[in-house]
Structure formats: C-alpha cells, structure tokens
Amino acid sequence: MKIGIVLAQPPSYSETFFNSKIKGLSEYGYTVELYVRDNSSGYKNCKVYSAPKVSKTKVIQLFKTAFVLLGLLFSLKRVLTFIKLEKSAGRSKAQVFKNVYTNSHLLKADINWLHFGFTTLAIESEHVAKSIGAKMAVSCRGYDMDVYPLKNPNCYNLVWKNVDKVHTISKYMLAKAKANGMLDATKTTIITPAIKTSLFENDIEKQIDKTKLIHITTIARLHWIKGLDYTLRALTLLKSKDIKFKYQIIGTGTEYESLRFAVHELGLENSVSFVGKLSHQETLNRLESTDLYIQYSQSEGFCNAVLEAQAMNCLCVVSDGGALPENVLDNETGWVVPKRNPKALTETIFRVLNMDALALKAIRTKARKRVLNDFAIKRQIQSFIDFYE
C-alpha cells in the first residue's frame, strides 16, 4: 500500500510523531511518500515531492506555469476530473487554475491514501484524492481545530464533504472536529502522539524536598496559547509563599518580549530562565533533573512534552485546556488545574510540594507506567496500520 503524507515541510528530527510514523509504516512494508510545500532540509527517510513554488516575477511565473502544465499532460484525465469537481464546488476559474498549479505534484501521485498531516493543509486540495483515485484522510491537530476556524468560519466544509477518514490526536480534538462541522457519518480514529520508549528505559529515582531548590520546567513555544503568562503569575505567588525554585522554559517564540518583561516586573529575574530551543536529547537531559513539570496551556491538542515529562518521572501539573486532562489523569498521574487561574495553579503546586513522599512516588510510578504502556510508538504504528486497512 502506498501512502502519501502531505505536510508543509518534511518533519525535523525532533518531530517524533511524523518521523516514527513514516519509519514505522515503512518497516511494516508500506511505501510512504511525503508531499511538501518546501523541501529545503533534504529529508532522507522517504521520497519527498515538492509543490511548485510561486514566483513574484510574472515572466518567471509564466514559464513555471507552462512547465507545470506540460508535466501534467500525462495526468490529463485526473486534471479534468479535478477541474470538474472544483467547478461543481463553486470555485472561480482563477482559483481552480491556481489550485491545479499548487496541487500539480499531488495530481501526479500514484498512491492509495492521501493523508493531510494537518487539516489546514487540505484546504484548496479537497478534490485531489478523488481525482487521483486515492482515499483521503486528514489529521486534526491543535491549531487546525482550536484556532484556524475561529478566524475562518466554515473553512473545512469541503474537507468534511470529501474526506474518507479522519484522524484526531485526542478525544478533545474529535469533539472540536465535530463542533467545526465534521459530518456525523465520517469515520474517525483517535491516535494519540507517542514516545520512543527506548529513550526512557532509565527509571530515575526522584524525591522532592520543598526546603531545597525545586526545579520546575515547561517545554513550549513562547506562544500565547501556552499560557506562560499565567504560569509566571502563579510562580510569583509561589515565591511569596517562600518556596525556592528555578523555573526554565525550553523553547523560543514571538512572545519573548512580553514574557521577558513579565519576568522582570514580577520580580522573578533570579528564578526564571529562558533556555531557548534545545535538541531532543538536551531537552531530555533537562527533564532528568526536573522535579515538577508545568504545562498550563490555554489549550493543547494533546502535548507530547507532557508524555515525555511523565516518562521522566517528573511530577506533572497541567491545565484543563484542550486534551491535557486526557494526557494527565487528575490526582492519579498528576494534577489538572482549571485554566487561566494562576491562584489555583499556585495552590495545586503548593499542595503537591507538601504531599507525602510515598504518595508522590505512587503518582510518578503510575504516570510513567501508563505512558510507557499506552503511549508507545509501537502501539501508535499499529493504530495507523488499522487506520489505513
């Protein structure tokens, strides 16, 4: 079976989800091909096809268009079907022409499944799978369902109409897909992200002592959805309770200016560090020395980082945003706190720090065991095989 996965660009080394999926499916005898918009990184794990680029210079674009159309001559029947479907959906001639150009690499594909790695990537490509005689699948991830439709209402109407199967990364995402207009009859499967269990074989012994320095970590892009401003306010309250801690944020992003200023204004200069982006191994090393992991996001599709933190025996305190309550079971494998409530977050952290060492150990153990059993890549691959079969 041949599966074409559509992504904006090939997955980077740290993107466990796609890398493990591609590698795993290949090992099980599937042929996986990547269809991307930009392949500047030179991905090696499978064949990669790039979409034609759009040039700003009109003359160059004219040549490129001619070249692309020439290349489509051998797929003429597919192109005509595509145009017919696009027209029947009410798209303008100009838009249809544009879509033929941008989808030209997909229209030539000989695959059984065309799987859009993000739902947003399926927009303006909704009729490709039908035109090439493949089945269409889309994955629903955080931004796809949580944010994009807010700015673009009904943007997935054609996607839902044409998709054969929908993959969501959590129950929450499935509910969001339904809320965003997914048809009741659509076949769906939840396949959560997974971790490479071989990286977490070492069962690190950890003990927390609130009279000593507590090491707290968050792995997150510096982005508003990660709720880092609420986390910083909670830590200010924690500091006022005389808890000594070092908090590190691993990741970069556009909100650095506001967060850095917040750290200054909240008097957290000596307690908070912005570590920046780290390699996966360096990130794991940091989790190894982390006592408490916080993910106080406004929403998460699922959140791989929380899985890895649990596998690393970190005590995890998360918000109830998005799928986080599926990731961490409240009072069983960590703690789930109402979102946007710094006071509640502080109180939970304070309560955790005052808990009995044995009780904490039980929670750590249960969390680690659950993650290693239920969120292993092997399981994820099997779920994908079932998904395509």
Place this chain on the structure above:
Amino acid sequence: MNKQLKIAIFSGNIPSTSFIERLINGVAEHHEVFLFGIQKKNVNYTSKNIRIFSTPNSKWKSIFITLRRVIKLFFSNPKALFQLLEEVKKEASDYSKFMKLSKCLPILLHKPDILHLQWAKDIGAYGFLKTRFNIPLVVSFRGAHINYTPVVEPKFASVYNELFPHVDAFHGVSYTIIKKASQYGNISSRSTVIYSPTPKFFFNTYKPYQKPKGKIIRVVSVGRNHWKKGYQYAIDALHQLRVKGYDVQYTLIGPERPTEALLFQMCQLNVLEAVSFKSQLSQQELLEALQHQDVLLLPSVEEGIANVVLEAMAMGLPVISTNCGGMAEVVKHKETGWLVPMRDAKVIEAAIIDFDNTPEYKLKSMVSQAHEFVKREFDYVNNIEKFIELYNTVVK
C-alpha cells in the same frame, strides 16, 4: 525675548504621532522647528517656522538625494563628512550604513541648535551627533524605551549607560519614568517632567457626572493591539463578571479586529457577544464614542502616562487604571478613579463591581476631582512653555 532657535524635533518619521505633532506645532510658535527623518507622507504645516529636511521613502529618490547631500557637505564642511563616514562605517550591513548616512546628512548640513530625540532608543544611532559634533541633545522618555526595551534587549542598557552622561537634558512624561531611567546614570539634575497635554475639546465636553440608569455596565478600553495593553486581563475579568451575573459590555477602540489570542480567549470564555471592536477613530469620533460609555478601563502592563486616561478624566468619564508606568501620578485610588495592581483580572473585576456599587454623588465628586486635576496639570499652553524653558536651559 530670547533669540529664535533651530530645534530639531526628531522621531524618525514625518509626520509623527499626534502628540509629537502637537509639540512640533506648539514649539514652532516660538522657534524654528527642523524635521528630519523618513517622509512617510506629505504634511502641510501652516507655520512657516517648520522646515522639513526629509529622507525620501523611495529607494532611488533617497540614493539621489543622499548623493547630492554628500557633495553639499563635502564642499561646505568636508571634515564633518569624513567624521560622519567614520561613524557610518561602524554599522554592520551595507543597508544600515546607507540608512545612517542618509538620515544623518541633513542633520549635519542644517546643524540645529538642539536635537531633541523623541524616542530614547534612538540615542544609540544619533548620540554621536553630540559626542562628535557637539549638537546639544535632549532626550524624551515616553514609555517602552525605558520601561522594557533595556530589560528585553540588554544592549540598550549598555548604550544608555554609555551615552546618558553626554545628554544635555532629559524630558520625562512622568516622575516615575525619570526614576526608572535613573538606573542608567545620574540624570535627575538634568531631567524635567513635562506631562503630555490633553486636547482642549475633551475638557469642553465635560459635564457633571450622572450615573446611567440601566443595568448594563459599559466598559471601554482604547489602544492598539499590543501585548503591553493587557486586554487579556480585561477579557478574563469580563468573563468572571458575567459568570457572577453582571451584564457587562466591553468595547475596544483601536484594534479593527481581535488578535488571534484575544479571539481564542473570547471564544473559550464564551464572551464573544459581549465584546465589540471599533477601529481607530479620529479624536472627535473617540470623544463621541466615549460619551456612550460608563467607565474607561486601562488594563495595561506598561505605559508612560496613557493619554486616553487623561482624556477620559478631562471629559468626565470615570476611570479604572492599572498601576503601570506613571499612572499613579494621575489616578489616585478612589479619589480620581480606581488604581489597581497590574496583571490581575480579579482586581479589575473587583474594581468594576466597586464602580457599579458607588453611589452617584461619590462618582460625581470623583469625576470632578479628576477633571480639575487634569485641567491643572495637563494644560496645553503650559506644556509648550515648559518645553521652551527646557530648550532655553540647554542653550544657555
């Protein structure tokens, strides 16, 4: 009468923001005002005292004019040209070298008696005009460039430490900002606080406060879409109030539409229908829009002194402000408004409830005190006189 001076009011752009434009027009009644910087669009100043020596926005026009200015400076003051070229060489890229050359040439050709930098950050690029060419330098502290730029970009802290000792005078929009800037050198003896003036027509519409009869509480904030405006705290507070049964309607004047973050927050908290956005209004339109509101809320985490709070106070609208920047100099808690801690939705919520519970006679007295205070301290005529005095001390 003092001799007429040539004062460069420099913001980098022509035209500048409305409050800098007010300063330009006011100073031009007393002295010649030179404007340098990139000409973003044409402006017709009525005063003949205002002279524009701009750098064109278009690339080719700028290259042509810069070349002409290079030749002119070569013949009029070759030493200055070579000194300028030495400074320009320090820039990292060819582009920034050209930009520096094109922007500084007219300043050296028309050598003003005072160069007044409106934005403190510009001292890094233009401070050499004082240290090398001895052009007296005045620097304004207006907000972000002192409050957070040196925190987020520590290189500016070093620039300030190095160059502030050479500045002839500082103008701060508040006492708080002067205090904050004092960490970059002993500047207090060279600093003057001059509050930004509030346009007269805001005072003209003042009328004694009458508490609205309806149950709806209409809260308004004014400002652009920027993280420092802290709208997310207002939305959190709005949500909490609505959960408690208060019928609060929140209007945001400035942003045409919400940012992605605010839109998400409003949807998540289910307050979408309680919030409306009005894109940037003229000052007259703003005044009219404010007249239909019950209370102005400033949820910011950083400000110099927010003009909009002054404008609301001038026209008789009650204000709730966070204690950011110099706001405490204007809003006295429960005297001229509500002053609440920053970054805390709960205290905003409490202040709105308190406002709602405050009887009319108390609100009347509060609003009247606020009006009188702003009238006294933020007067337009006094404001320009204070700048003229400041310039006089520099050239003395």
